[in-house]
Amino acid sequence: MTHLTVAVRKGALILLALLLGSDLWAGVAQQDASIASVCRTLSREPALALVGAEHAQVAHEVGAHFSMQASDQYRVSEAERLTDIATQLLAADVLFREVLGLTPPLQRPRYQQADFIMVILRTEQVRGGQAYDEVVRNPAIPECHIRMALGGRVEAATNLTPAHELFHLYQNAHMMFKQGWVHEGLARWSESLLSGDVQPGPPLPTASSDLESIMQSSYGAVTLWQRLFYLLDPQGRISLPSSLMSLRYHDGSQVVTLEHLHGSRFVAPLFEALHQASISLAEQQQWPTYGWAEAEQRSLQYNHAILAALYRAISAYAPKEHQPEELRRFMQLIDTMLKERE
Known part of the structure; x- marks a missing residue:
């Protein structure tokens, strides 16, 4: 198992990088780059670290491609929480695309510069969430992306905040x-x-x-x-x-x-x-x-x-x-x- 020094005690943000496959959240539309949002560098952002659990078999269960690692302190219950969040996001994305007929955010002109959608779990925040509208990168994650944040204790089985925030990304991409x-x-x-x-x-x-x-x-x-x-x-x-x-x-x-x-x-x-x-x-x-x-x-x-x-x-x-x-x-x-x- 790969060990990370995730400074939870220092209020560092824990990153759940949902690199959800080239067919789902990755394909970038071929649009006129002159009207796309500029990719801005976040130079003062607190440190981010990948989290997850290899034994959770998230990719197998959900059909997603995760870039996830775990420290020794990461418990199975935490891995289940991540899997449940990912499951809700994947289900919501299918519903927004196939039931509502909406174009995924990364295929809209505004987000042509973004390579993926990133979900950040905030260790200092228990619940709630926030969707951001800019295309950004930071020194630790140089690829351009759009992002949303969730409270680190969000339980997807009883809380629809992940889907709610993803819908905001769809809104931001359209209007x-x-x-x-x-x-x-x-x-x-x-x-x-x-x-x-x-x-x-x-x-x-x-x-x-x-x-x-x-x-x-x-x-x-x-x-x-x-x-x-x-x-x-x-x-x-x-x-x-x-x-x-x-x-x-x-x-x-x-x-x-x-x-x-x-x-x-x-x-x-x-x-x-x-x-x-x-x-x-x-x-x-x-x-x-x-x-x-x-x-x-x-x-x-x-x-x-x-x-x-x-x-x-x-x-x-x-x-x-x-x-x-x-x-x-x-x-x-x-x-x-x-x-x-x-």
Whole structure:
């Protein structure tokens, strides 16, 4: 066994480098490099070290190619935790690609410079997670990559944070908008792909004040997306790869329990509309395509651009004559709000 000096006591970050195969997270799209994000060097980053356990047989169980090593202090329970996280991420990636029809992050123009997705386990953090949007490298890991971080004690069998953060990477690859009602509301909705907790949601807002309130919210905006997706696809029929339904965590629980999902075919057109809106807004403001300031990415003053993109996506997906009355009223509300802003 290879021994590493992973300075957990010094608060060093433990790295789980998920090099998930050339077919899954590695292939880089052949796009115009001039519009891709620049690979930035993180010169002040705390030391990172590969972790894992050879005896966990992760590659055999999950079909992944891991670059993992373990110190003598690394327990079997820790190896199981890593395997469960990897299993959830792989399942989520298949769901996002095959059920929602989204293009993987590394195949999008923004991340042409990235070679892989890295997952960092933070020893000083118990739970939670964070997705980053830049292409980076550091002295210890010279290859360009994008990354997400998880609390070092995240238990995937009872916590969907890994899938949630991976969905953020999909969002970052498609759009520059990080307004909470879109960024966190949709990511919270994405958790239902694994949990199977599919809800029809409450009625859509009928007054501008109600919609404005939702657009100032974050995770709570999930109810808007639930309802919208339900109205666009009330039957929610989906077809899942049999391999997903057979996946289990170490405790024997099922990784994916989804039976139906409303609006699965609308997500990709929605993401494309938001992508185009991002490009248009960058051109109007004379910003770099993928170089927006963080404050601009989160600014609520650009909700009108998101609403316009949402309106266009719905109109293309479900023409007015095919929209239920509740959805038609919602579309009229958006149209009115956009015209009032002109």
